[in-house]
Amino acid sequence: MTGQAHTGRPSRLLRNLSSKIASIPMMLTAVVIFLGGTIWTVVYSFTNSRLLPRAKFVGLDQYERLWDAPRWIVSIQNLAIYGFFTLVFSLVVGFLLAALMDQKIRFENTFRTIFLYPFALSFIVTGLVWQWILNPEFGVQSVVRALGWTSFTFDPLYNADIVIYGVLIAGLWQGTGLVMCLLLAGLRGIDEDIWKAARVDGIPMWKTYLFIVIPMMRPVFITTLVIIASGIVKVYDLVVAQTSGGPGIASEVPAKYVYDYMFQAQNLGQGFAASTMMLVTVAIIIIPWAYLEFGGRKRG
Amino acid sequence: MAETVSLKPGAALAATAGPPSEPWGRKPRRTLSRRNIMLYGTLLVAALYYLLPLYVMVVTSLKGMPEIRLGNIFSPPVEVTFEPWAKAWATACTGLNCDGLSRGFWNSVRITVPSTLISILVASVNGYALANWKFKGADLFFTILIIGAFIPYQVMIYPIVIVLREMGIYGTLTGLVIVHTIFGMPILTLLFRNYFSSLPEELFKAARIDGAGFWQIYFRIMLPMSLPIFVVAMILQITGIWNDFLFGVVFTRPEYYPMTVQLNNIVNSVQGVKEYNVNMAATLLTGAVPLIVYFVSGRLFVRGIAAGAVKG
Numbered sequence: 001m002t003g004q005a006h007t008g009r010p011s012r013l014l015r016n017l018s019s020k021i022a023s024i025p026m027m028l029t030a031v032v033i034f035l036g037g038t039i040w041t042v043v044y045s046f047t048n049s050r051l052l053p054r055a056k057f058v059g060l061d062q063y064e065r066l067w068d069a070p071r072w073i074v075s076i077q078n079l080a081i082y083g084f085f086t087l088v089f090s091l092v093v094g095f096l097l098a099a100l101m102d103q104k105i106r107f108e109n110t111f112r113t114i115f116l117y118p119f120a121l122s123f124i125v126t127g128l129v130w131q132w133i134l135n136p137e138f139g140v141q142s143v144v145r146a147l148g149w150t151s152f153t154f155d156p157l158y159n160a161d162i163v164i165y166g167v168l169i170a171g172l173w174q175g176t177g178l179v180m181c182l183l184l185a186g187l188r189g190i191d192e193d194i195w196k197a198a199r200v201d202g203i204p205m206w207k208t209y210l211f212i213v214i215p216m217m218r219p220v221f222i223t224t225l226v227i228i229a230s231g232i233v234k235v236y237d238l239v240v241a242q243t244s245g246g247p248g249i250a251s252e253v254p255a256k257y258v259y260d261y262m263f264q265a266q267n268l269g270q271g272f273a274a275s276t277m278m279l280v281t282v283a284i285i286i287i288p289w290a291y292l293e294f295g296g297r298k299r300g
Numbered sequence: 301m302a303e304t305v306s307l308k309p310g311a312a313l314a315a316t317a318g319p320p321s322e323p324w325g326r327k328p329r330r331t332l333s334r335r336n337i338m339l340y341g342t343l344l345v346a347a348l349y350y351l352l353p354l355y356v357m358v359v360t361s362l363k364g365m366p367e368i369r370l371g372n373i374f375s376p377p378v379e380v381t382f383e384p385w386a387k388a389w390a391t392a393c394t395g396l397n398c399d400g401l402s403r404g405f406w407n408s409v410r411i412t413v414p415s416t417l418i419s420i421l422v423a424s425v426n427g428y429a430l431a432n433w434k435f436k437g438a439d440l441f442f443t444i445l446i447i448g449a450f451i452p453y454q455v456m457i458y459p460i461v462i463v464l465r466e467m468g469i470y471g472t473l474t475g476l477v478i479v480h481t482i483f484g485m486p487i488l489t490l491l492f493r494n495y496f497s498s499l500p501e502e503l504f505k506a507a508r509i510d511g512a513g514f515w516q517i518y519f520r521i522m523l524p525m526s527l528p529i530f531v532v533a534m535i536l537q538i539t540g541i542w543n544d545f546l547f548g549v550v551f552t553r554p555e556y557y558p559m560t561v562q563l564n565n566i567v568n569s570v571q572g573v574k575e576y577n578v579n580m581a582a583t584l585l586t587g588a589v590p591l592i593v594y595f596v597s598g599r600l601f602v603r604g605i606a607a608g609a610v611k612g
Binding site: 012015016018019020022023025026027029030031032033034035036037038040041042053096097100101103105109111112113114115116117118120121122123124125128129130131132133135138139142143146173177181230233234236237240241244255258259262263268271272274275276278279282286 | 339340342343346347349350351352353354356357360368369372373374422425426428429430433434435436438441442444445447448450451452453454455456457458459460462463481482485489513514515539542543544545546549550560563564567568576579580583586587590591593594595598601602
């Protein structure tokens with residue numbers, strides 16, 4: 001803003017020179033890595049690169065192979081299930097907790113500390129703890145059986161049909177505290193007078209939440225949604241730690257597919273194609289949001 | 301706490317103010333009402349669910365293996381032993397070498413300290429340039445940077461591998477520090493830009509009139525005024541970088557693997573008998589650093605994640 005404050009009149013390029021020099025890391029990161037890197041990966045997803053990237057273009061071959069691969073299909077299905085339930089549960093549970101926390105309760109800080117601490121832990125730690133708790137031989141299943149219910153079965157990590165729900169339990173444990181925190185901040189932003197007016201009009205509390213407060217918190221919800229969603233697409237370490245993608249390929253996710261093809265199977269083209277699909281997924285989530293958020297703000 | 305204390309002065313006030321009957325009747329009912337029992341009951345159950353894994357980790361890590369095989373995971377240890385902790389730290393095996401998590405811990409320290417400092421330094425200067433010395437086109441770079449924060453890392457890691465390989469630092473700690481600086485940049489730049497923009501502009505203008513330049517204003521005015529935001533950024537980066545797994549695996553050689561990677565290799569190694577107590581001690585050791593940062597920083601952490609949640 002104050003860039004033109006120089007007394008002399010050096011050429012346009014030299015104006016505000018220190019600022020430009022200081023911003024070189026930012027410019028390089030933005031242009032070379034984020035923009036350049038993304039374009040590079042997308043371009044090379046149309047090649048048949050294997051151990052090393054080679055610019056030999058083969059059209060959509062990699063994508064055809066990708067969508068023919070059972071492992072990729074399983075990964076996408078898992079991501080869909082994991083993503084859907086993560087969104088629903090973390091928003092519902094997160095909002096319920098936030099609403100409870102907003103009742104002018106005592107020990108609010110203690111409760112907040114407890115709900116949020118898993119978020120400070122890594123996905124690796126989260127995955128390993130829940131791997132232990134869900135261990136059928138020693139964990140929840142054996143404890144319930146020891147209580148007398150001997151036919152009780154709860155072994156998500158060893159059952160290919162439900163393994164992704166085992167991952168989901170861990171993911172929710174780690175992430176709900178964050179959603180609670182974000183929504184609580186949103187609730188605190190609601191004007192006290194709205195509550196007073198609703199009370200004067202005799203509207204029951206749940207109705208006030210459902211029909212007045214939640215619609216008013218729309219921007220907060222949308223931001224939270226985008227945050228959760230872009231986290232879901234990236235889910236990787238949790239699966240690596242908790243199940244290593246098993247049993248078999250039952251808990252594979254796209255991010256793991258990319259890593260394995262790029263760095264283990266030495267099939268770079270597949271890795272690039274899969275990561276491009278991840279990019280497309282994120283774009284589908286982000287673009288409408290950015291349009292709503294920033295398109296709307298300009299008009300307002 | 302506030303409510304119990306306010307009971308008496310409130311009553312006294314009401315007594316002097318007018319008819320004492322109404323305030324007298326209500327307050328005690330409120331603290332023990334059905335609503336409060338439901339409220340605190342739900343919160344307590346939720347709190348138990350969140351605390352359970354931490355509890356299980358602690359008790360498991362303090363038991364011997366025979367006790368684990370016999371008992372259930374929720375029972376407290378009959379005989380407390382710290383051997384699993386010692387073993388996890390010093391002698392647990394990852395494949396061929398058996399020097400425990402200690403190596404991973406020191407690697408993580410050597411990664412986290414420079415990465416945190418450099419990423420914050422770079423991002424704060426970026427934010428400062430964007431807030432106070434905006435040049436033509438600066439906003440374009442910033443927009444690309446912010447959009448970049450949403451791009452899955454998987455899309456960008458291979459090009460970075462190539463760049464680092466060309467520079468001859470692929471697989472080294474230096475390379476990993478650069479990677480952390482790059483991926484920390486969007487959120488930190490945003491954080492600092494917003495903070496510096498909120499400082500009064502007169503301050504900046506006064507310094508300009510007195511002849512201070514870009515770096516002088518940064519080091520002598522902005523930096524000393526912005527300590528809280530630097531602390532927030534540090535919390536964000538320390539926990540984020542310590543917890544990183546993907547970059548550690550991709551960009552370093554095994555001898556530099558950070559703690560998270562080594563932990564995963566120890567626990568999920570296929571050979572040998574599974575020692576659950578050692579595994580849980582190792583898991584706790586790895587989680588200890590971010591947990592300590594979290595419990596010590598308290599509210600600042602909340603502020604950091606509210607800003608840093610975009611990082612995912």
